[in-house]
Amino acid sequence: MLVPIALTAIVVSCLSVALTMSVALRVKKTLDPLIEEGMFQPGAAPEAPPTVPTGTPLPAVGEMLDSEGRPVTLPTAQDGPWILTFQSVTCSGCKAQLPAYRQYLQQSGLPRERVISVISGARAELGPYAAALGDLATIVHDDDAKSLADHLGVRIWPTYLVVSPDGTVGHSTESVGSLPELALSTRLDEVVS
Incomplete structure (x- = not known):
């Protein structure tokens, strides 16, 4: 028993x-x-909201080079709103959002010069980003734009920013799905509404 x-x-x-x-x-x-991806640090208290605050001014940027070694100039006020993103070669969320981000850029119709994607990680691993976005965005390695990410306080990847013509952040998110509709004819008041 x-x-x-x-x-x-x-x-x-x-x-x-x-x-x-x-x-x-x-x-x-x-x-x-x-x-x-930096969203949780064991033993650390949760921080304030992870996105770059709206209204944050972009710093003066020295010379930047794209992944092909060509000089990059940030869009000017007369160009209208533009896109600035921060992604990483080790970020699974960044890679997962690449197809949706590519579709977003195709639908927006923005010229490649008005979309800057700053990618951190090993320079030799930029290939997937260049292949997915190279015809729609200017790819810049983080080493060539370090002060930009540091000044803006970017600590979550991906971070997607819509930059207003006045050089400040008009919209900030970590999800492609939260980006506003943006097209060549977009005015600033349409971006922030």
Whole structure:
């Protein structure tokens, strides 16, 4: 009589351990990409909202070079609103949003010169970004625009900014789906509304 009870207890214990391990591994799988992208730091208190605040002025930028080594000039006021993004070669969320970002840029019709994508990580790993966005955006390696990300306080990748003609951030988000409709004829008041 004790043998079936003991066997049942052992089976139930094994199932309990297996279930606990399964839950722990699922939680780890969910949190690892978020920790990698800087959204969570173990033991740290949550910070203020992660996006760059609206109205933040862009710093004066020295010479920047694109991924092909060509000089890059930031759009001027008469060019209207433009897009500035910060992505990383190690960011799974950045890579996951690339198709939607490409579609957004195609629909906006903005010229390549009015879309600047600053990519951090190993310069040799820019290939997927150049392949996905190179015809729609100017790709700049983070080393060639370091002061820009630091000055704006970018600490989450991806970060998508719509820059107003006055050189300030008009819209800020970490999701392509939250970007406003933007086209060649877009006026500033349409961007911030």
